[in-house]
Amino acid sequence: xxxxxxxxxxxxxxxxxxxxxxxxxxxxxxxxxxxxxxxxxxxxxxxxxxxxxxxxxxxxxxxxxxxxxxxxxxxxxxxxxxxxxxxxxxxxxxxxxxxxxxxxxxxxxxxxxxxxxxxxxxxxxxxxxxxxxxxxxxxxxxxxxx
Numbered sequence: 001x002x003x004x005x006x007x008x009x010x011x012x013x014x015x016x017x018x019x020x021x022x023x024x025x026x027x028x029x030x031x032x033x034x035x036x037x038x039x040x041x042x043x044x045x046x047x048x049x050x051x052x053x054x055x056x057x058x059x060x061x062x063x064x065x066x067x068x069x070x071x072x073x074x075x076x077x078x079x080x081x082x083x084x085x086x087x088x089x090x091x092x093x094x095x096x097x098x099x100x101x102x103x104x105x106x107x108x109x110x111x112x113x114x115x116x117x118x119x120x121x122x123x124x125x126x127x128x129x130x131x132x133x134x135x136x137x138x139x140x141x142x143x144x145x146x
Contacts, residue, residue: 001124004058006049007033007071008042010108011064017113018062018120027124030058046074053102054080061103062120068107075103079144082137087111092119096126098133 003022007015015033022029032049034040042065053061061083063071068085075083083103084095087110095101104123106116128134 001027001060002058003027003029003124004049004052004061005029005031005033005064006045006061007064007108008040008045008066009034009037010066011071011106012037012108014106014108014111014113014116015062015064017117018064021117021120022124025121025124033064042070043074046071047078050075050078050081050083050103054078059102060124062123063103063105064108064116065105066107066109068105068110072103072105075105080141082140086119086123087115089118089122092123093126096123097129098136100128100133100137 005015019031033045046063049061052058063075065071072083072085075081081103082099082101083105084101085105086092086095
């Protein structure tokens with residue numbers, strides 16, 4: 001699995017913690033986030049990263065900003081992206097099992113580094129259930145083609 005991680009100025013601490021987790025798990029990754037503490041615009045990071053995931057260059061992405069909301073809205077504008085804003089382990093598991101999410105968004109101002117690690121770990125380790133859920137994902141995908 002190849003993971004692209006990105007974030008704006010408000011997500012640097014959690015982004016670094018998630019990168020440490022990816023390294024510990026032996027997951028290949030790239031950080032495409034900002035490296036500054038001055039304010040930047042989250043779409044400038046979310047949209048190019050989402051395009052790289054949708055193209056197949058990366059299997060999944062983890063996007064982190066202050067709340068995760070802006071990153072998730074921007075990412076979901078890209079065809080082929082199913083970004084889930086998740087701040088708890090249960091939702092992280094179900095968004096993989098039922099929704100086959102390929103991007104996880106979190107907010108540093110909402111979750112701390114420890115919880116962010118737990119959420120990301122469960123999300124990374126959980127497989128898509130398929131079955132009836134595949135039909136539902138197919139409906140979303142066919143709508144994108146309209």
